Amino acid sequence: MALNFQNNExxxxxxxxxxxxxVSLVCLGVYAAEGANGPIHRIQAIFEGMAAPLQQAxxxxxxxxxxAEQGGEDQKADxxxxxxxREQNEQLTQQLTTAEEQRLENERLxxxxxxxxxxxxxxxxxxxxGRSTDAWNQDITLDAGSNQGVESGLTVMGPTGVIGQxxxxxxNSCRVRLLTDPQSGAAAMVQSSxxxxxxxxxxxxxLYLENISADVNIQVGDVVLTSGLxxxxxxxxxxxxxxxxxxxxxxxxxxxxxxxxxxxxLLQEALVVFSAASDAADRAVTFSxxxxxxxxxxxxxxxxxxxxxxxxxxxxxxxxxxxxSAAAGSGEDSSGEGAAxxxxxxxxxxxxxxxxxxxxx
Amino acid sequence: xxxxxxxxxxxIGAVVAVVLQITVxxxxxxxxxxxxxxxxxxxxxxxxxxxxxxxxxxxxxxxVFDLVGGGPVGAMALGLVLVTFAASRLYAxxxxxxxxxxxxxxxxxxxxxxxxxxxxxxxxxxxxxxGDAFLYRVLPCMLYDCVxxxxxxxxxxxxxxxxxxxxxxTPVLR
Numbered sequence: 001m002a003l004n005f006q007n008n009e010x011x012x013x014x015x016x017x018x019x020x021x022x023v024s025l026v027c028l029g030v031y032a033a034e035g036a037n038g039p040i041h042r043i044q045a046i047f048e049g050m051a052a053p054l055q056q057a058x059x060x061x062x063x064x065x066x067x068a069e070q071g072g073e074d075q076k077a078d079x080x081x082x083x084x085x086r087e088q089n090e091q092l093t094q095q096l097t098t099a100e101e102q103r104l105e106n107e108r109l110x111x112x113x114x115x116x117x118x119x120x121x122x123x124x125x126x127x128x129x130g131r132s133t134d135a136w137n138q139d140i141t142l143d144a145g146s147n148q149g150v151e152s153g154l155t156v157m158g159p160t161g162v163i164g165q166x167x168x169x170x171x172n173s174c175r176v177r178l179l180t181d182p183q184s185g186a187a188a189m190v191q192s193s194x195x196x197x198x199x200x201x202x203x204x205x206x207l208y209l210e211n212i213s214a215d216v217n218i219q220v221g222d223v224v225l226t227s228g229l230x231x232x233x234x235x236x237x238x239x240x241x242x243x244x245x246x247x248x249x250x251x252x253x254x255x256x257x258x259x260x261x262x263x264x265x266l267l268q269e270a271l272v273v274f275s276a277a278s279d280a281a282d283r284a285v286t287f288s289x290x291x292x293x294x295x296x297x298x299x300x301x302x303x304x305x306x307x308x309x310x311x312x313x314x315x316x317x318x319x320x321x322x323x324x325s326a327a328a329g330s331g332e333d334s335s336g337e338g339a340a341x342x343x344x345x346x347x348x349x350x351x352x353x354x355x356x357x358x359x360x361x
Numbered sequence: 362x363x364x365x366x367x368x369x370x371x372x373i374g375a376v377v378a379v380v381l382q383i384t385v386x387x388x389x390x391x392x393x394x395x396x397x398x399x400x401x402x403x404x405x406x407x408x409x410x411x412x413x414x415x416x417x418x419x420x421x422x423x424x425v426f427d428l429v430g431g432g433p434v435g436a437m438a439l440g441l442v443l444v445t446f447a448a449s450r451l452y453a454x455x456x457x458x459x460x461x462x463x464x465x466x467x468x469x470x471x472x473x474x475x476x477x478x479x480x481x482x483x484x485x486x487x488x489x490x491x492g493d494a495f496l497y498r499v500l501p502c503m504l505y506d507c508v509x510x511x512x513x514x515x516x517x518x519x520x521x522x523x524x525x526x527x528x529x530x531t532p533v534l535r
Contacts, residue, residue, distance in 0.1 A: 135394055
C-alpha cells in the first residue's frame with residue numbers, strides 16, 4: 001500500500017515535470033517563431049505595463065541607494081583628500097561668480113539650442129519610471145504609452161541625443177530598448193563625411209559604428225547621427241561622437257567606438273519622437289556644458305562658432321561646433337573646425353549602410 | 362495543491378521574490394549584474410524542501426520573470442524547471458546532514474540556471490557570442506545570485522520547512 005502510494009506520487013511528479021517542461025518549451029518555441037506582434041509578445045507587453053507602476057514605486061529606492069553609495073565614499077575620505085578638497089573649494093569659490101554669469105548665459109543658450117527646437121521635433125516628453133529588471137536587457141520604462149500616442153518603433157531621445165527605440169507599449173507606459181543593448185541597431189551616418197553605417201550596442205556597454213566603408217576617414221570627435229535608413233529611427237538625430245578609432249582607413253577590421261551623447265544612468269526624462277524636421281541631418285546641435293558629455297569639446301567652440309560664423313562645408317553639412325549660428329536661426333551652414341564637428345573634411349562619398357534597425361527577439 | 366503551512370509559505374515567498382525582482386533588483390544592479398531573486402528563491406526552495414518543491418512555482422515564476430523582463434518567454438521557466446528538478450533530486454540523494462551539501466547544490470544550480478538562460482538568450486538571437494555573454498552577463502549574475510541564494514537559505518530553512526531534513530538529534534540550521 002505504502003509502496004503503491006510512493007509509486008503514484010513519483011508518477012504524478014514525473015507527469016508534472018513533463019508538463020512544466022512542455023509548457024516552457026512551447027512558450028519558448030512560439031515566442032521565437034512568432035513576430036513582434038504575436039500573442040506571447042502581446043502578453044509580454046501587457047505584463048510589462050502591469051509591472052510599470054511597481055517599478056515607478058521603487059524609484060525612490062534607487063535614489064536612496066545612490067545616496068548611500070555616495071555617503072560611503074565620503075566616509076572613506078582621508079586627510080589628504082580633505083586638504084585637496086579644501087583647496088579645490090577655494091578655487092571653486094573664485095570661479096563661482098564667473099560661473100554664475102556663464103550659467104545665466106547658458107540658460108539662455110539652452111533655450112535656444114534645445115533639441116526640440118533645433119530638430120523641430122513633434123513628440124511627447126516622458127519620465128523614466130523603471131529600468132531593466134534583469135541583466136540581459138538594456139532598457140528603460142517611460143510613463144507615456146499608447147494613450148499618449150506612443151507606438152513601437154518610435155525613436156526616443158534624452159536631453160542630449162538619441163538613446164533608443166520604443167519596443168513595446170502599454171496604455172500608459174512604454175519600454176525603450178537603449179542603443180547600448182546588443183540587440184539594438186541604428187542606421188547612422190557620420191555628419192562630416194556623410195559615411196553611413198550601423199551603430200550597435202554591445203555587452204561591454206560601448207557603442208560601435210560598423211559597416212563603414214574602409215576608405216572613409218573617420219576621426220575622433222566626428223559627430224554621428226541617425227541616417228533614417230530602413231525607417232527604424234528618425235533621420236538626422238544626434239547619437240554621439242566618435243570616441244576611438246582602432247585601426248586606420250583602408251583597414252576592414254577597424255573598430256569605431258562611439259561615445260553616446262549623455263549618460264543613460266542619470267537620465268530622468270526622455271522625449272519620444274513622432275517626427276522631426278526633414279533636414280534634421282543638416283542641422284547642427286550643441287549643448288550647454290552641464291548636459292553634454294559627448295560634445296564637451298564642442299561646447300566652447302559653440303560660442304566661438306556663433307561669433308565667427310563659418311565656412312561653407314563641401315557638403316553643406318554643418319559641424320556640431322557651429323550650432324551657435326544654427327540655433328540663432330541664421331540658417332548658415334558653417335562646418336568650422338570644431339572638435340565635435342569633425343576634423344576631417346567630408347568627401348561626400350558616404351557608402352550606404354544597410355540599416356537594419358530594431359529587431360525584436 | 363494542498364493548503365499546508367509549507368505551501369502557503371512557498372506562495373508568499375514566491376510573491377515576495379517577484380516583487381523584489383521588479384522593485385529592488387534594478388536598484389541593486391552592480392555594473393551589469395542584476396540580482397535574480399526569483400532564481401535564488403526557486404533554487405533555495407528546491408534544496409530546502411526537495412520532496413515538496415514541485416515544478417509549478419518554478420514554472421510560474423520563470424514565466425513571470427520572462428514576461429516582465431522582456432527576455433524570451435519560456436527561457437527562464439525552462440531553466441528553472443530543469444534545474445530545480447535536478448537540484449531537488451540531487452540534494453535528496455546526497456544529503457548528508459552537513460552544511461556543505463546544500464551550499465554546493467545551491468551554488469551549482471544557480472550557476473546552471475544562469476548558464477542555461479544565457480544559452481537560450483544567445484540562441485534566440487541576442488546578437489552576441491556566448492563567450493561575451495558568459496563574461497559580461499552570466500558570470501557576474503551567477504555570482505550575485507549565489508550570494509543571494511546563500512543569504513536566503515537559512516531563512517528558507519526556517520520558514521519554508523516545517524521539519525528540517527536530518528536524523529533525530531542532528532544539529533540543524535536554525
